[in-house]
Amino acid sequence: MSLRDSRGCLVSTRSATSLSQFEQALELSVSYRLDPLATIQAALQADPDFAMGHCLRAGLMIMATDRMTEPLLNESIEAIESLGRRANDRERAHAAAARSWLHGDFAGSIRRYGEILLDYPRDLLALQVAHVGDFYLGASTMLRDRVAQVLPEWDTSAPGYNYVLGMYAFGLEETGLYSRAEDVGRRALEINPVDAWGVHAVTHVMEMQGRIREGIDFLTSREHDWADNNGLAFHNWWHLALFHLDAGNVAQVLDLFDRRIRPTPSQVPLEMIDGSAMLWRLHLRGIDVGDRWQTLAACWEPFADHAYYAFNDAHAVMAFIGANRLDLAKRVIASMEQKLDALDTNAMMTRDVGLPMAQALMSFARGDYADVVQRLLPIRTIANRFGGSNAQRDLIHLTLVESALRANQVRLARALVAERTQLKPSSPANWQLMARVMELGGDSSAAARAMESAETRRKAQFMPQRTMALSG
The missing domain is CATH 1.25.40 (Serine Threonine Protein Phosphatase 5, Tetratricopeptide repeat)
Known part of the structure; x- marks a missing residue:
């Protein structure tokens, strides 16, 4: 007799304890909290034939992008394969997908994880590995659409729904759908405020739109949600440093680097x-x-x-x-x-x-x-x-851009910086680059105007919020 996980997927174990440890480790994995590997290792030590536990450990090894993880990855793949039909179809599909990664076929591996989702759309582990894999492969549209394919099968009744929304929000952001991305990301955080991936998605929107002050306020006001015992914290600290760098707060950047990143x-x-x-x-x-x-x-x-x-x-x-x-x-x-x-x-x-x-x-x-x-x-x-x-x-x-400036390729540098200022006009750093281009091209007046624009935008980002008086 097999058991089902909390999302209804069959798991080839009769051990409620093993399944419970798997659920705990999977929650830690998708939330990026504490140490999911230690949790699943404990389950595997007590139950070496726990196929789904090996599936999770394999997924963790894949997401590490580290050749040093290959021995554990291989061990879990072989453990699942040695079970034969005692492992169910889904678990054997996980092993096949992981083996493709082990052999260097990263693209084929992520495609296989995606195929698991066609039959098991609530397989949260397969979805996370596929999503992270799409990120590693730079497959921006699949970051969005792979999650979209399974979304109709998810709702608040399924544990982990907020993490699915967080993944979708990131995919929407990476394909330039910023308003929708922020809406979905904030919905994920309404369900679970400590969803670090949801925080990450909303932060990306603010970064791409040059919303420096909002980004700083958003991350710092929610620090207790994403910074404690979280494996993604260093990356969200990196995003906070990016905002400060755009604003020219170099001392703050170095402080964040030393204390947080x-x-x-x-x-x-x-x-x-x-x-x-x-x-x-x-x-x-x-x-x-x-x-x-x-x-x-x-x-x-x-x-x-x-x-x-x-x-x-x-x-x-x-x-x-x-x-x-x-x-x-x-x-x-x-x-x-x-x-x-x-x-x-x-x-x-x-x-x-x-x-x-x-x-x-x-x-x-x-x-x-x-x-x-x-x-x-x-x-x-x-x-x-x-x-x-x-x-x-x-x-x-x-x-x-920096190389074009230093190579005195003024026309190219000007074109490249124009791209940046048009895409993110609120960025003081982009206007500072424009000032350098103009100065290099001999147009001191335009350089001065660009520096004025940089300072204006910096002040606009950080000026105190004022209450508008009603006129009447």
């Missing part, structure tokens, strides 16, 4: 990525960050030869360049070059975007800004192919 020398790839991405933004502005690069580079060093996921590799290169460890940056690039002839998904990501970007970063380190421009221009419109969000990939555009 990188308070310890973590070697979790997702956390190191945010560290690299923030320090590189400061590097582009010519800001001295002290020994922070060296500390971060030391954490990245064990990953230098992995070439496991191109998005990670590019951020490792940033850290090594910032720390003046060009020897390590060259090792990463050499490992990426060895991937080019492979047939797996990461080979495509490396070939199309990751390697050109890493090479451009090296050219930036050498001061060959014209070469940076030449390498980044072709990939800027296809950068989604190596994963990440629109906000994260903006680093490519920022590096391109």
Whole structure:
């Protein structure tokens, strides 16, 4: 006799205890709270043949984007496969999807997880892995539409409904549907205020729309909802730092970096990525960050030869360049070059975007800004192919703009900055870039007007809220 989980999906176990531990671990996983791996490990130690427990552990290993997780991933896949028909169809489908990832077929793996949802639309684990996988693959429309496909089967009666709404909100945001994204994200938070992914989705909307003050207020006012014992907290702190950076509050950015984004020398790839991405933004502005690069580079060093996921590799290169460890940056690039002839998904990501970007970063380190421009221009419109969000990939555009300025390519720089100011006119940082372009082009009056626009927008974001008197 099999049991059903709280969403009605059959689980091939007779142990109510194992199922309860699975439910606890899954809740921790989708909420990004505490340590879901420790919870499911305890279940597997007591019940080594617990197939759904192995499915969850495999999913956690996939979402880590870390080659060092492969032994546990392989162990869980083999455990499910060894059960044969004692594992049900859904559990065996999870194993097949996870094995595709293990073999480097990231795209095929996420497609398989998506196929599970066609038969089991309330499989919250499959949905989370597919959603995160779509993010890693840069599949923006699927971030939205894969969740939309199952939404009719969910409502408030199903545990985890708010997490599904949070995922959908993020997909809507990544495809530019900002108003709808914010509405859905706030609905998720009405159901469950501590939904860190829902907070994350609404924050992304504010970032993309340049709502600096609102973004800062939103995150800080809800800090108790997302910052305590939450694995996504470092990333939401990163978003808070982005708002402060746009406003020019560099001291606040560095304080957040030290206390919140990188308070310890973590070697979790997702956390190191945010560290690299923030320090590189400061590097582009010519800001001295002290020994922070060296500390971060030391954490990245064990990953230098992995070439496991191109998005990670590019951020490792940033850290090594910032720390003046060009020897390590060259090792990463050499490992990426060895991937080019492979047939797996990461080979495509490396070939199309990751390697050109890493090479451009090296050219930036050498001061060959014209070469940076030449390498980044072709990939800027296809950068989604190596994963990440629109906000994260903006680093490519920022590096391109800075390189065009330093290479004295005024017309290109002006065009690129015009893109930014039109897309996010409320951003003081964008208008500061416009002032630099105008100054470089010899138009001091236009440069002064652009700086005035930057200051006007900064003040508009932070002026005290006033109550309008009724006229009469």
